[in-house]
Amino acid sequence: MIEGIPMTHVLIVSAFMFFAGICGFIIRRNMITILMSIELILNAVNINLVVFNKYLYPDQLQGQFFALFVVGIAAAEASVAIALIINIYRRLNSINVEQVNEMKY
Amino acid sequence: MALNVLMFYILSAVIVIFSVLTITSRRILRAAFYLLCVLVATAGFYFMVDYQFMAGVQLVLYAGGIVVLIIFSILLTSHISHKFAKPEAMRLVMGLIVGVSGFALSTIAILQFAFKETENAAIKVDMQAIGTQLLGTGKNGYALPFEVISVLLLAAMIGAIVVAKKGK
Numbered sequence: 059m060i061e062g063i064p065m066t067h068v069l070i071v072s073a074f075m076f077f078a079g080i081c082g083f084i085i086r087r088n089m090i091t092i093l094m095s096i097e098l099i100l101n102a103v104n105i106n107l108v109v110f111n112k113y114l115y116p117d118q119l120q121g122q123f124f125a126l127f128v129v130g131i132a133a134a135e136a137s138v139a140i141a142l143i144i145n146i147y148r149r150l151n152s153i154n155v156e157q158v159n160e161m162k163y
Numbered sequence: 164m165a166l167n168v169l170m171f172y173i174l175s176a177v178i179v180i181f182s183v184l185t186i187t188s189r190r191i192l193r194a195a196f197y198l199l200c201v202l203v204a205t206a207g208f209y210f211m212v213d214y215q216f217m218a219g220v221q222l223v224l225y226a227g228g229i230v231v232l233i234i235f236s237i238l239l240t241s242h243i244s245h246k247f248a249k250p251e252a253m254r255l256v257m258g259l260i261v262g263v264s265g266f267a268l269s270t271i272a273i274l275q276f277a278f279k280e281t282e283n284a285a286i287k288v289d290m291q292a293i294g295t296q297l298l299g300t301g302k303n304g305y306a307l308p309f310e311v312i313s314v315l316l317l318a319a320m321i322g323a324i325v326v327a328k329k330g331k
Contacts, residue, residue, distance in 0.1 A: 062168045065280070066273050068208075071175045073269045075182045075201070081262030082186030085250050090191060090237055094198050097229060098182055101205055104221075112212045114278065116285035119296055122217055123305050126297075129224050130312045134319035136229045140236045141327035147240045148329075 065113045069106065076102035089143050089153040093136065100132045171211060177204040189247045195234050202226045216293055 079098030086092055104125040111121025147153050150160070181200040188194040202225045209218035250258075286292065300306045 062165055063171050065278055067171075067175070069273045070270055071178055073266055073273065074179055077262045077266040077269070078182040078186055080265065081258045084258035084261060085186065085254055087250070088191065088241075088247065090233060090240070091186075091194055094185060094194060094233060097198060097225070097233075098185060098201065101202060101225070105205060105208065108209060108212060108214060108217060112214070113280055115281060115283075117281070117283040118286075118303070119288065119292065120303075122214055122288070122293075123297065123308075125217060126220060127308060127312055129220055130316060133224055133228060134316050136232055137323045138319050138326070140232055141323035143236055144239060144327045153240050 065109060068109045072102045072105040072109070075105070087154050087156055089139075089146070089155060089158075092155070093139050093143075097132065097136070100128055104128055167211065171208075174204045174207050174211070177201075178208075189249075191237050191241055191245070191247070192234070192243055195230060195237060198233070199226055199230045202230065214288060216288070216290060 076099055079095045079102065082095035082098065083092055086095065107121040107125045107128070109121075111118070111125075115121070143153055146158055150158060152158070178201055181197045181204070185194050185197040185201060188197060202221065206218045206221040206226065209215075209221055296303055297305050297309055
């Protein structure tokens with residue numbers, strides 16, 4: 059643990075980051091900025107996992123492994139999402155989520 | 164004030180300020196740069212809790228990989244000087260309501276819950292411990308998820324190439 063830092067302070071910082079990501083997810087309308095909001099959310103979750111590992115169970119490594127796997131999933135998700143975004147841009151010339159509704163109806 | 168406490172609050176301030184800037188900046192390339200700052204500050208935080216490997220993965224994969232990928236796709240799909248229009252008032256209000264109320268709720272929950280910190284001695288987290296657990300098949304072994312995620316990454320890589328490939 060970090061000397062002199064209570065666990066709740068770290069959790070509050072990561073909660074702020076998480077809800078900043080959710081806020082951005084709702085407000086933004088560009089696909090890439092939505093993807094960046096998702097990265098913020100995943101990063102906040104990672105901080106939480108590492109902090110729980112370090113403060114509550116310092117004799118184990120479980121939280122760190124979960125954070126590692128989350129980073130791996132995030133990389134896979136970002137690569138597929140960006141491939142989709144590039145394909146959509148090529149077809150529709152726009153990456154605004156409100157203009158991408160060709161498959162509706 | 165001890166130096167590490169000061170360091171923690173500096174990193175926290177960087178995370179808070181730049182995550183707000185990430186979702187409010189109206190220039191998309193700047194938003195990506197602010198995201199990079201948030202991720203690097205997070206890596207600094209992992210260094211503070213003595214998880215060097217985690218911090219290295221964070222720097223290499225997130226800050227080095229994902230952000231560069233995002234910046235490439237920004238350069239492919241938008242003009243650098245492009246500025247977003249201001250978001251609609253209704254959507255802004257809805258987003259702020261969700262964000263602020265969720266943050267308040269989780270802060271109250273965090274402050275009220277009595278976390279019981281353990282007395283167990285901390286183990287030393289070196290590369291050997293991480294490597295033997297990551298590839299171990301016995302107790303606390305993570306060989307199966309490790310293999311599954313490697314197949315997942317391969318599938319994602321092939322899928323991304325197929326999807327982004329130019330049709331004939």
